[in-house]
Amino acid sequence: MLDKHIESLTSLLGPNGVKFGSDLAAYDQGFDASNLLAGLAALPRDTHQVSEILGYCSAAGLSIVPQGGRTGLSGAAGSSAGQLIVMMQAMAQIVAIDTVSQTVLVEAGCTLEALETAVRAHGLTCGIDLGARGTATIGGMIATNAGGQEAFRFGPMRQRVLGLEVVLSDGRVLNDLTQVIKANGGYDVKQLFIGSEGTLGLITRACLRLAPYEGEAVTAFVAAESLDGAIHLFRRLEARTQGRLLRAEVMNAHHVQLSVKDHGEAALGTFAGDKDCVIFEHTDAAMLEEELGRALEDRLIADALLCKNEKERAAVWKIREDWAVDRAYPKGLWFDISVPLSSLGRYVEELAARLRSYNPAFHLFFIGHMGDGNLHVTVNADHPITDQYKPVTKLVYEGLKEIGGFFSAEHGIGVEKREALLAESDPVRLALMQDIKRLLDPKGIMNPDKVLQVRD
Ligand SMILES: Cc1cc2nc3c(=O)[nH]c(=O)nc-3n(C[C@H](O)[C@H](O)[C@H](O)COP(=O)(O)OP(=O)(O)OC[C@H]3O[C@@H](n4cnc5c(N)ncnc54)[C@H](O)[C@@H]3O)c2cc1C
Structure with a gap:
């Protein structure tokens, strides 16, 4: 079969459009070890070719795994033998x-960084940013409804998308590339593909909203008296400075201490002490300094450090973006949750207490996008604890729904949160999701077994 697929796809795409064997193995597998296991990939150059690929796959019963930058963190781009990877680069x-x-009208394989660079030349910004900016693609970000560091200002990807072009599982092309904010035409079908993780259709082009670029930011590293105090300061900055606060990234004290030790940044470690910390970025240095002074007087925060140059800024961001925690304690457990800001401080305290009483040897780390209450929680120990997934998940999700939070924030469901989706979702919502999957992908060829496992 493999030879037949190679021959058929080569006739559609030409020899450079099909990769297998050592040619494919030379690609960076990305974040998940199973990403390239299919061993066969198609690289379309335009929407017509995507349509031809899907028409062929539908007729041949060949399932496909769309891939952008392979930076997804939930295993949604993983593949296996007998499947076809469709790479959008x-x-x-x-x-x-x-x-x-x-x-902006952009093809799905464009990276966020390339797009941001292009629009900045016109004094504009995409209004969305994340650590994997150099590799993550617009199609992948739409397919996962990515959030990132600016979601508290402009929303996640769903709020950036005005129009979409999507190739359906049978090869038909849905053209819904409107470029306006108001477009009421009955059911907003394109929304189904945003966050669908490649399970309903293959996104080929998108029209995105841009925003005026606010200019260079100054960075402050703040040691918090409490999470509630830091959130109070966040709201003050937002209220007073109307859109000029660009980022508010939180890290717990354990994360900060482990990272600075790993990076040899002793001075930052001494500064942070045993406090949780927040990185604030703002375009008005004087206003930020003034508000930090007021917050210190009001004891909302313990201390604040304004970065004087790019070297200091990079050292502070390295604490946030580096993966020192996972290097120090491999095979821990990760969670990506949303918590309403009014409950964030209490939720974290109670989670720490629950974990302590479950197993005092377990460590709790978190980083997060504080402005929208998105926490990336890591639980680990001096030894691997992957066998503890079920009980620890229960502790992390406990009470979350009751306070209006959600078990999955911005990384999608993929394969990692499929069980949690079943456990945490309203049954009617789940049934509708299954119906939509059957309608749009009757042969089950679009990224099978991701998000949902649909059985007849
Ligand atoms: C260092 C780092 C930092 C990160 N920070 C953030 C963050 O702050 N916020 C955040 O939300 N995420 C973050 N992520 C996760 C990741 O970057 C996002 O999920 C991103 O949206 C994935 O884009 P990608 O192009 O790499 O998609 P991939 O990983 O290739 O694919 C992800 C999913 O999208 C599907 N897909 C890809 N392209 C298409 C397409 N054209 N049509 C249909 N389906 C498609 C795939 O099938 C898969 O289901 C981070 C990841 C890393 C490694």
């Missing part, structure tokens, strides 16, 4: 930037 064109409407 050859569709990376920025088709048109409309500076008056403040929109």
Whole structure:
């Protein structure tokens, strides 16, 4: 079968459009070890080719795994033998930037960094940013409804998308590339594909909203008296400075101490002490300094450090973006949850207490996008604890629904949160999801067994 698929796909895409064997093995597998296991990949150059690939796969019963930058963190781009990977990197064109409407039409394989660089030249920004910016693609970000560091200002990807072009599982092309904010045409079908993790269709092009670029930011590293105090300061900065607060990233004290030790940044470790810390980025240095002074007087925060140059800024961001915790304690457990800001401080205290009483040898680390209450929680120990997934998940999710939070924030369901989706979701919502999957992918060829396991 493999030879037949290679021959058929080569006739559709030409020899450079099909990769297998050592050619495919030379690609970076990305974040998940199973990403390239299919051993066969197609690299379409335009929407027509994507349509031909899907038409062929539908007829041949060959299932596909769409892939962008392979930076996803939930195993949603994993593949296995007998499947076809569809890599979107050859569709990376920025088709048109409309500076008056403040929109961009872009192909799905364009990376976030390339798009941000292009729109910045026009004084605009995508209004979304994440650590994997250099590799993550617009298609992958739409498919996972990525959030990141600016979601508290502009929302996650769902709120950036105005229009989409999607190839359906039978090869038909859905063209819904509107470029306006108001477009009421009955059911907003394109929304189904945002966050669907490649299980309903393959996104080929998107029209995104842009925003005026606010200019260079100054960075403050703040040691919090309490999470509630830091949130109070966040709201003050937001209220007073109307859109000029760009980032508010939180890290617990354990995360800060472990990272600074790993990086040899003793001075930052002494500064942070036993406090949870927040990175604030703001475009008005004087205003930020003034508000930090007021917050110190009001004892909302314990201390604050304004970065004087790029070297200091990079050292502070390295604490947030480096993976020192996972290097120090491999095979821990990760969670990506949303907590309403009014409950964040109490939730973290109670989770720490629950974990302590379950097993005092377990460590609790978290980092997060404080502005929208998204915490990336890591629980680990001096030894691997992957066998503790079920009881620890119960402790992390306990009470979350009751306070209006959610078990899955921005990384998607993939394979890692499939069980949690079943346990945490409203049954009617789950049944509707199954119906939608059957309707849009009747042969079950689109990224099978990701998000949902649909059985007849
Ligand atoms: C260092 C680091 C930092 C990160 N920070 C954040 C963060 O702050 N916020 C956040 O939300 N995420 C973050 N992530 C996760 C990741 O970057 C996002 O999930 C991103 O959206 C994935 O994009 P990708 O192009 O790499 O997609 P991939 O990993 O290739 O694929 C992810 C999913 O999208 C599907 N897919 C990909 N392209 C398409 C397409 N064209 N059509 C249909 N389906 C498609 C795949 O099948 C898969 O289900 C981070 C990851 C890393 C490694």
